Amino acid sequence: MANAKHKKMTPAMIAYEQVAKRREPGRPVLRNTVLAFLIGGGICLIGQFVEQFYITVFHMTRAAAANPTVATLIFFSALLTGLGLYDRLAQWGGAGTSVPVTGFSNAVTSAAIEHRSEGLIAGTSSNMFKIAGPVIVFGVVAAFAVALVRILIFK
């Protein structure tokens, strides 16, 4: 693919690309990693408080509390996304904000809001899973394959 791209470029363009690549600032991997750990861990810690709330107040088991916990986090993520606050956090958090389920909700909600001007059907609903869709598609395909293997081979 890279070669095909190069064929269409003049030598000057290739030279420019090489200079640009050399001058490109390196990714601050360590800084990103530490921030992802702290913010991602922090979101899971909040999740743990929510889970403990459901266990203590509604007498749920830990397994049963997982679903309402996820739904609660999704609610707050949608709210913070609407207020424009989640995306501000995401500038720092990187994967720390996109890997937790709140990041999934953020992807859905921001697409839903962004396309609101095109209407609720053609805009919001059509584009809601534009970013988050691949996770569902690949999740379902992979889960189907894994479950089938488990049922047919190991059972």
Added chain:
Amino acid sequence: MELDKKGEIDVIYLWAFVVGGLICVIGQLIMDVGKLPPSQTMVILVVAGAVADGLGWYEPLTSFAGAGASVPITSFGNALVHGALAEAHKDGVIGVLTGIFEVTSAGISASILFGFLAALVFQPKG
């Protein structure tokens, strides 16, 4: 009421933070070192969660790290497999298809519902 003992509760907060943080670190490294876009990173993590549950590795993680395992997107893959297997044990192979969204219903429904409501209430930012 079968509450965990005080000490165990404290430990689960620590593990939730550490394990949840580490899964995010894996995601960050896939993006920074592997130089993959976020969408592919999320797909890799979901598939990894599904495979981990197939191998029986995810449930032990959930029981000792709590939200640290159930909040990251890997748990979505895990929950899809879990629902499929639970239904398959009841109804046979067809259960794989009918049960796949059983556990994840809360997450998907909440995302759609709150995303839609947010679109009604909020204006796009910049």
